[in-house]
Amino acid sequence: MTLTQPTLLLDEERCRKNIKKMADKARKHGLVFRPHFKTHQSLEIGRWFKEYGVEKITVSSVAMADYFSEEWDDITIAFPTNILEMEAINRLAQAITLNLLVESIEVVRYLGKHLKAKVGVFIKIDVGYQRTGIAPDAKDKIDSIISLITSFPKLDFKGFLGHAGHTYHCRDVDAVKEIHRQSLQHIHLLKAKYPQAVISLGDTPSCSLADEYEGVDEIRPGNFVFYDLVQHQIGSNTLEEISLALACPIVALHPERNEVIVYGGGVHFSKDRLEDEVHGTLFGRVVEQHGKGWGKAIPNVYVSKLSQEHGTIVLPEIEIQKYQIGDLLLVLPVHACMTAHAMHAYHTLDGQIISRL
Amino acid sequence: MTLTQPTLLLDEERCRKNIKKMADKARKHGLVFRPHFKTHQSLEIGRWFKEYGVEKITVSSVAMADYFSEEWDDITIAFPTNILEMEAINRLAQAITLNLLVESIEVVRYLGKHLKAKVGVFIKIDVGYQRTGIAPDAKDKIDSIISLITSFPKLDFKGFLGHAGHTYHCRDVDAVKEIHRQSLQHIHLLKAKYPQAVISLGDTPSCSLADEYEGVDEIRPGNFVFYDLVQHQIGSNTLEEISLALACPIVALHPERNEVIVYGGGVHFSKDRLEDEVHGTLFGRVVEQHGKGWGKAIPNVYVSKLSQEHGTIVLPEIEIQKYQIGDLLLVLPVHACMTAHAMHAYHTLDGQIISRL
Numbered sequence: 001m002t003l004t005q006p007t008l009l010l011d012e013e014r015c016r017k018n019i020k021k022m023a024d025k026a027r028k029h030g031l032v033f034r035p036h037f038k039t040h041q042s043l044e045i046g047r048w049f050k051e052y053g054v055e056k057i058t059v060s061s062v063a064m065a066d067y068f069s070e071e072w073d074d075i076t077i078a079f080p081t082n083i084l085e086m087e088a089i090n091r092l093a094q095a096i097t098l099n100l101l102v103e104s105i106e107v108v109r110y111l112g113k114h115l116k117a118k119v120g121v122f123i124k125i126d127v128g129y130q131r132t133g134i135a136p137d138a139k140d141k142i143d144s145i146i147s148l149i150t151s152f153p154k155l156d157f158k159g160f161l162g163h164a165g166h167t168y169h170c171r172d173v174d175a176v177k178e179i180h181r182q183s184l185q186h187i188h189l190l191k192a193k194y195p196q197a198v199i200s201l202g203d204t205p206s207c208s209l210a211d212e213y214e215g216v217d218e219i220r221p222g223n224f225v226f227y228d229l230v231q232h233q234i235g236s237n238t239l240e241e242i243s244l245a246l247a248c249p250i251v252a253l254h255p256e257r258n259e260v261i262v263y264g265g266g267v268h269f270s271k272d273r274l275e276d277e278v279h280g281t282l283f284g285r286v287v288e289q290h291g292k293g294w295g296k297a298i299p300n301v302y303v304s305k306l307s308q309e310h311g312t313i314v315l316p317e318i319e320i321q322k323y324q325i326g327d328l329l330l331v332l333p334v335h336a337c338m339t340a341h342a343m344h345a346y347h348t349l350d351g352q353i354i355s356r357l
Numbered sequence: 358m359t360l361t362q363p364t365l366l367l368d369e370e371r372c373r374k375n376i377k378k379m380a381d382k383a384r385k386h387g388l389v390f391r392p393h394f395k396t397h398q399s400l401e402i403g404r405w406f407k408e409y410g411v412e413k414i415t416v417s418s419v420a421m422a423d424y425f426s427e428e429w430d431d432i433t434i435a436f437p438t439n440i441l442e443m444e445a446i447n448r449l450a451q452a453i454t455l456n457l458l459v460e461s462i463e464v465v466r467y468l469g470k471h472l473k474a475k476v477g478v479f480i481k482i483d484v485g486y487q488r489t490g491i492a493p494d495a496k497d498k499i500d501s502i503i504s505l506i507t508s509f510p511k512l513d514f515k516g517f518l519g520h521a522g523h524t525y526h527c528r529d530v531d532a533v534k535e536i537h538r539q540s541l542q543h544i545h546l547l548k549a550k551y552p553q554a555v556i557s558l559g560d561t562p563s564c565s566l567a568d569e570y571e572g573v574d575e576i577r578p579g580n581f582v583f584y585d586l587v588q589h590q591i592g593s594n595t596l597e598e599i600s601l602a603l604a605c606p607i608v609a610l611h612p613e614r615n616e617v618i619v620y621g622g623g624v625h626f627s628k629d630r631l632e633d634e635v636h637g638t639l640f641g642r643v644v645e646q647h648g649k650g651w652g653k654a655i656p657n658v659y660v661s662k663l664s665q666e667h668g669t670i671v672l673p674e675i676e677i678q679k680y681q682i683g684d685l686l687l688v689l690p691v692h693a694c695m696t697a698h699a700m701h702a703y704h705t706l707d708g709q710i711i712s713r714l
Contacts, residue, residue: 004441005420038665060666061620063362079666080608082620083683084361103609106682131667132609132618165664251437252460252489261489263418263439267698271628307522308395308694309417309436310488325463326440337665341624 003328003347006264007247008339010226010346010354011293014243016048018224022207023052029213034058034076036202036222039337042346042356043071045225058202058220062088067357069096077101078161078202078220080124080132083110093117099158103134108145112152120158121149122200125190127162127183136186139193146194159198159217160190167205173235180210191215208236226336229274229285239297244346245287245330246339248311255320262329265309269331270338279304279314284331286313292349294330303331360685360704363621364604365696367583367703367711368650371600373405375581379564380409386570391415391433393559393579396694399703399713400428402582415559415577419445424714426453434458435518435559435577437481437489440467450474456515460491465502469509477515478506479557482547484519484540493543496550503551516555516574517547524562530592537567548572565593583693586631586642596654601703602644602687603696605668612677619686622666626688627695636661636671641688643670649706651687660688 019035026033036058037046046057046068056074059065062085065075069092076099081089092098099120102108111119123145126133134141149157164183170176183206187199201207202220208231213219226244227237248264273281284303287294301319305312313329323329333339340346346354376392383390393415394403403414403425413431416422419442422432426449433456438446449455456477459465468476480502483490491498506514521540527533540563544556558564559577565588570576583601584594605621630638641660644651658676662669670686680686690696697703703711 002441004439004445005418061362079620080618082361082606082608084359084606088361104682110683130614131662131664131669132611249439249441251439254489257487261437263436266627266629266695270623271630271695272623273628305488307488308698312488325461326467338623338628341665 003247004249006249006268006343007347008343008345009245009247009293009330010348011243011245012348014241015045015225018227018241018243019049019052022221022224023049023054025207026219027053031213031216032056032218034200034218034220035225036060036078036220037068038064039222039225040340040356041067042354043068044354045346046071058222062092064357065092065098073097075099076120076122076161076200076220078163081107081111083107086114089119090114090116093119101161102145102149103132105145105148108148108152108155112148112155115152115154118154118156120156122158122161122198125160125162125186127164127186128179129163129165131163131165133162136189157197159194159200160187161200161202162187163202164206165203167203168230168234170205170234173209176205176209176234180206180212184212184215187215204231205234205236223337226340228336228339229282229332229334230272233274233276239332242332242336244336244339245294245332246284246343247328247330250323250325250327250329253320253323253325255317258315258317258320259304260313260315260320260323260329262311262313263309264311264331266306267308268339268342269303269306269311269333270335270342271306272335272338274334283311283334287330287332289328289330297332360604361606363606363625363700364704365700365702366602366604366650366687367705368600368602369705371598372402372582375584375598375600376406376409379578379581380411382564383576384410388570388573389413389575391557391575391577392582393417393435393577394425395421396579396582397697397713398424399711400425401711402703403428415579419449421714422449422455430454432456433477433479433518433557433577435520438464438468440464443471446476447471447473450476458518459502459506460489462502462505465505465509465512469505469512472509472511475511475513477513479515479518479555482517482519482543484521484543484558485536486520486522488520488522490519493546514554516551516557517544518557518559519544520559521563522560524560525587525591527562527591530566533562533566533591537563537569541569541572544572561588562591562593580694583697585693586639586689586691587629590631590633596689599689599693601693601696602651602689603641603700604685604687607680607682607684607686610677610680610682612674615672615674615677616661617670617672617677617680617686619668619670620666621668621688623663624665625696625699626660626663626668626690627692627699628663629692629695631691640668640691644687644689646685646687654689
């Protein structure tokens with residue numbers, strides 16, 4: 001396969017190892033593994049999960065639920081229900097086991113009125129991230145929402161769903177574990193009051209690093225399928241576990257300032273950035289090419305700037321001499337979910353092209 | 358038209374005004390107007406430019422040149438030539454008047470060897486941005502590149518192309534004008550030595566704000582077709598000239614912390630950000646809805662955070678009371694080029710859907 005443009009490489013072996021490891025961990029702790037498919041958004045990669053026993057999935061939009069409903073019949077949309085998409089929600093609810101997320105009386109009432117088939121309902125609990133959800137100690141609000149849910153025959157109260165997205169601000173394993181411990185405390189309060197409720201937790205750092213899942217019924221990590229530099233900074237994965245790299249053609253060499261310019265910009269990587277003490281701001285790290293794939297990250301070789309199509313790569317003098325215009329640089333992404341979304345397909349190392357939504 | 362998902366609204370009237378204003382300015386200064394189409398990437402919007410006399414365009418990838426070659430026969434690819442795409446470049450060179458950008462002996466030699474039809478060649482000059490290009494005072498290098506270009510019958514030396522992208526760091530009009538003045542100084546040196554060379558300059562801030570174009574032959578601004586909050590911060594445009602807004606459904610209200618959550622995240626806006634003294638970091642500003650379009654920006658109502666699909670909007674208490682779940686918020690983008698690229702189509706205010714590459 002000759003690559004001529006920015007191309008998203010997927011190391012299937014690394015990817016499958018990540019899937020197997022998480023599936024094994026869920027099994028070990030007796031948890032339902034309901035992975036978040038917003039990261040890869042691909043039916044083909046989804047099929048790999050089936051080989052490790054996965055039967056239920058999570059997505060973050062009605063459009064993704066629609067796409068995956070072709071091959072999956074139990075899907076949770078882990079995003080506050082967008083009532084404007086009622087028509088599509090009804091179509092899905094009639095076709096598969098669909099779970100929706102609510103956090104307000106208004107949305108429950110709207111669903112109760114407009115649903116044409118039964119759906120499962122999770123109440124979003126804010127375990128501390130402060131993006132969406134109800135505070136776990138807002139008992140009156142939770143009680144009144146559950147009571148309204150149970151008053152509608154088309155709504156089936158399933159349980160509570162939390163996402164500790166604040167683990168993304170952690171820079172070490174202990175900090176992630178501390179947030180996870182706090183999430184569990186919140187969850188135990190809810191579980192004590194509503195013992196039948198399913199408890200669903202989700203973020204990749206907690207699911208990668210924590211070892212204690214008392215009171216939890218299912219986990220919904222997504223990013224782990226690829227991992228990335230943000231997750232590596234948090235401590236969720238080694239660099240060797242990252243299964244995506246963006247191959248970028250070198251188009252200009254600037255040895256006078258230790259830089260090369262690649263065809264590969266914000267429209268390919270996304271503009272998500274990482275701050276660290278060594279590099280300052282970076283948008284990716286360059287790895288050694290090994291055969292059809294890649295090996296270790298090259299020290300001090302990283303993407304320092306991104307324009308729409310240009311990427312600026314910093315290389316020490318000794319490295320820059322190894323490259324010429326027309327070579328490809330392979331770059332580990334800062335945020336795999338965003339890079340995967342920005343690109344239109346995955347290229348496996350043996351030349352297979354995998355499409356996505 | 359009922360909008361149910363994040364939708365990119367285009368105010369055609371504002372957009373056409375922006376096009377006309379820049380076309381008039383180019384005409385007034387006797388400049389060839391070769392707009393950069395990477396911003397809108399749409400054949401339909403491109404046709405509007407024809408109504409204002411535009412006959413030549415700029416793009417930033419071979420893929421874009423290919424797309425626009427259906428309706429345009431004079432295209433400059435203002436990106437360092439990616440020699441890996443030689444096959445596609447040859448196809449284009451045989452079909453239209455194609456101009457390429459070079460900044461090294463290696464690429465000129467490669468083109469000389471592999472081109473199957475004549476192309477125009479611009480030498481990229483670094484007017485101070487330090488992304489790509491040759492220093493304007495590197496006379497020996499420039500001489501040797503020109504001499505190599507002229508030695509190949511398929512290469513036609515056209516002139517020098519500069520992009521003062523460092524105007525994007527300016528925060529007032531005088532700073533932009535000072536950078537433009539420096540660009541002109543560089544250009545005058547080159548023009549003195551190579552009087553036949555075409556001089557092409559490009560960034561939207563300089564083209565919007567400067568009044569002096571002595572020695573310049575053509576301009577290549579792109580962003581001005583939409584403008585955005587970054588350009589507004591620089592001083593290139595008023596907020597009323599911004600012709601794009603992203604309509605986002607409200608999915609959750611959090612009056613306890615003056616926030617609402619919309620369906621509209623990094624995959625819709627892009628993750629480009631703006632820093633200002635009033636808001637800190639922001640990813641968009643909310644405007645008042647007027648009829649089918651929009652009016653003024655609402656003070657202190659802005660996008661403070663973006664996840665993959667979630668946008669967090671900050672609203673003062675008095676504003677939040679006006680909204681309910683299922684309403685749309687209209688948001689001016691921080692960087693229109695990136696938001697337009699992230700979305701798949703434009704919706705005009707009268708309900709027409711305009712596609713793009």
